[in-house]
Structure formats: C-alpha cells, structure tokens
Amino acid sequence: MRSGDWRSRKTQLVTMTLGFLLQTGAVYLRGQIVGQCPMKSVSDVLVFIAWSMVLLYFLVGPTYRVSLLGMFTAPLVAGLQGIAFIVPGAFPDYAAKAQINAYVELHVALALISYAAFALACITGVMYLLQERFLKRHKIGGLFYQLPPIQGLAKVIQRFVLLGLVLLSISLGISVKLHAPVTNTHVLFAWIVWGLYALIGFIIWRHALSPRQTAWLAAVGFVIPFISLWLVTHA
Helix, strand or coil: CCHHHHHHHHHHHHHHHHHHHHHHHHHHHHHHHHCCCCCCCHHHHHHHHHHHHHHHHHHHCCCCCCCCHHHHHHHHHHHHHHHHHHCCCCCCCCCCCCCCCHHHHHHHHHHHHHHHHHHHHHHHHHHHHHHHHHHHCCCCCCHHHHCCCHHHHHHHHHHHHHHHHHHHHHHHHHHHHCCCCCCCHHHHHHHHHHHHHHHHHHHHHHCCCCHHHHHHHHHHHCHHHHHHHHHHHCC
16 A cells, blocks of 8 residues: 555544544433433434444445445535535424433434444445446546455445344334334334335345446445435324
8 A cells, every 4th residue: 555545544544433423422411401412303313323324334345345434424414414404494402301221222322323334335335336337437546446346346235234234124023023013103113115226235235236336236225315304204
C-alpha cells in the first residue's frame, strides 16, 4: 500500500471515529431529554439509522476488507442527519411513558439497525456499479485502485443483505412475542421490507441474476425501507 493511501485511510478512520463518538453522545443526550430511546419521530429515526450505519461500518467493514466503504458511507450519513434537522417538526417532544417495555425498544432498535445494514448493501451496490463502469471504460487509476476487487463487492452485498434479514427477522420475532398485530402500521411495513429483502436474498442465493443486476437491486431496493420510514412515523 502506498504511504499516501495509508494516510488517507487513517484520516478517514479518525474522522469516522470522531463523528461516531459525537453521534453517540447526541443520541444519548436526546434519549435523556425524551426519557426513552429516541426512535419515534422521523428526525430521530434518521439520526439513529445514520448512527447504526457507522456502527456497522466499524464492526463489519474491516471484516469484509471494504476500507473505502467509509468514504461512501459518510456522505449518506451526513445527508440523513441533514434531512433530520430540516424535516417539519424536527425532534419533537415525546409523550411521557409510565413504564418502558425493553422488548418493544429492542424490537424497534433491531429493525432500524437492519435498515442500516440494507443501506450499506445499497452503498456497496453503488461501489460495484461504479467499479464496473471504470472497467468498461478502461478508466484504471485513482479511485479504481482503492476499490476492493469487484468479486469481493458482490459478496459483501450478499452479506449485508443477510445481516439485515437476520436482524429484521429477530425484530419481527420479538413483535410476535409481544402479540403485536400485523395490521399495526409499524409491523406491517416491517413485514413488507422483510419480504422484499427475503426475495432479494433468495435471488442472490439462487444466482438468478447477474452480479451487476444484483448490485442494482440492492441499490434501488433501499428506496422501499427509506420511504417506509416517513409512512410509519407519520401513521
């Protein structure tokens, strides 16, 4: 690895770490203000997903050797947090709870972290399509050399989809334990997202599509859970 690349990645890691610590502090303080986990309003949900994406980046990115993932993740994280501050009625007060049900909080938290995994699958899909474009146009240099092998990116998409499915399955399993009706808006949309990514996972497992088509599916598929956030928090 060239020294310049090493310094660039070190700077990226330090920046992401500092941002994550600030995010963690902000989520904690917001929780203290509302007296519960801040996961009800659309602005709080966007911040929590952004925080979860960085958390998964640290936990999963190095394992899958996708060091450049942080460079692609950071703009989306910044964008989500920017939107969180400009949506109407951002960061409202919460109604006081007499008692907090830990299972309900865990159910919602796992669902949102699974959305973060799907967001990272989306980002990895974009990285795959970008590298493929470089290869087709014979633009070999600069950013291309920092991207992981294109075959590796295809596997990372599969793993993020699987990770998100596992987390969302556990979340929905908890909702069944809580006897939450499927007609509940939050649960209904969670099942819709689960069905979408279960289909994507099945397609990946069966190799029914080319890696390029799978990358497009992962990139475009995140539109559904992203839109569902607005529908659920305004229901």
